[in-house]
Amino acid sequence: MDEGIVTGEGVLLDARPASFASRALGAVIDLLLLGVVGFIAVMVLVATGAVSSDQGARIVGVVLLATGTVIVPTTVETLTRGRSLGKLIAGIRIVRDDGGPIVFRQAFVRALVGVGELWAAGGSVALISSMVHPQGKRIGDMLAGTYAVRVRGKAPRRDVLPMPPHLARWAQDADIARLPDGLALSARQFVLRAGRLHPASRVELGSELTAQVQRYVRPLPPPGTHPESFLVAVLAERRTRELEAQLRAASRDSREAALLHRLPHGVPDPVD
Template sequence: MDEGIVTGEGVLLDARPASFASRVLGAVIDLLLLAVVGFLVVIVLVSTDLVASEQGARILTVVMVATATVIVPTTVETLTRGRSLGKLVAGIRIVRDDGGPTVFRQSFVRALVGVGELWMTAGSVALICSIVHPQGKRVGDMLAGTYAVRVRGTAPRRDVLPMPPYLAGWARHADIARLPDGLALSARQFVLRAGRLHPASRVELGSQLTQQVQQYVRPLPPPGTHPESFLVAVLAERRERELRAEQRAAVRDAHEATLLHRLPHGVPDPVD
């Protein structure tokens, strides 16, 4: 069974949970970086008058603990959309259960719960929970509605959609406007995974996507064309046209680059 995220349109996105080793690697790197920064801050503060009194030392200790355990993790994860330095090195990202980027609320919940399951228990609670949970979630992830996904590794093979032979002539002469990126992605994912969908959902989604794509195509395909064949033909022709446009642009850029390197008019080019 495929692992991934099912969007509201019923499209399965490839977003496999990060491995336990990747999460540990990212956490260790973040912890080491935090320790180095904290050590430098302590050295700077020791040389000031902030820790001269016992009361000042206590207040400073509370502030530093709160900053290291809650404020810094929340801020970094919110600003980087779930990719701290450790997660960047490990090739993982924290995302919402629906695949979207984390926001302040999710980052704050993860950091706040992490005080208990990471810091106060030396990570034992998070370790056990991540091993048991099928998506590698810790308690903070379950309460925040997040989990870690892999964003680096072997690139998935991209299947090339073949043009249905009986629609090749129509597609070649049809006026196909550029599809919105979201619609094109949804249509592609649908046709690639149509065979794995429930028959009723397959018909409903295929009809919905066909109606949306038809707004960008004139004339419409011959009567009786299957919706999935229509989507495949549009995507295949769209790919071929964009490929030809890129090839023409590359030739034009190469020609312009050659002209730019030529000497001014009237001065012959040197002979090699």
């Protein structure tokens, strides 16, 4: 079962690490494309006489090497936010460890380290690192704080938490508006994964999350309420209120949009 990626805060991200095969496919496509572009560039330089001397050939070689191994990969990953043509075809993207898009610094570190682990070592270092690391990271990813995620494939199923019937009335009147999003997400991930946890860990983590959530809920549930039932009730009611708020906002936006299209001063709208 695909568990996704868990951050240091215990939050499960939707992004799933890309497989080694997907990363290899993207790298091969990028390499072939870079080789074609480099070949065309060399042919143009030869035709224009830019490499007529040995010194000129050496200078052009160094420039092409630096461009192909560092400048082009850095520029492409920065402009595309981690998605070159090869990665696009393979259905993967390079992102930061927190799931956000990469910037110039991460792209540059990846390309610079890649000179050694990809080009100088023939890809052997990156191959071993990707196979050993649980998220398929190569050394450049470790130093840059990035990893490759899958952006295609079957979307993960979203389980809807049912409201415990005996807590429905209490939840409707409870004040849960101050519950932080991060804490709510952690509680949701715990509830969904509780059946797969060790019993002792399940009790410990459930009690800890319940104590944290109770600080933001008033009044507290009836005495004797099971911690997991309390968490499910809070999350289910929170979801219901968020959906209702979204529906009200959509309705309000529709009314305001209709008013903006009406003529001022009571002038009737033209009839088509």
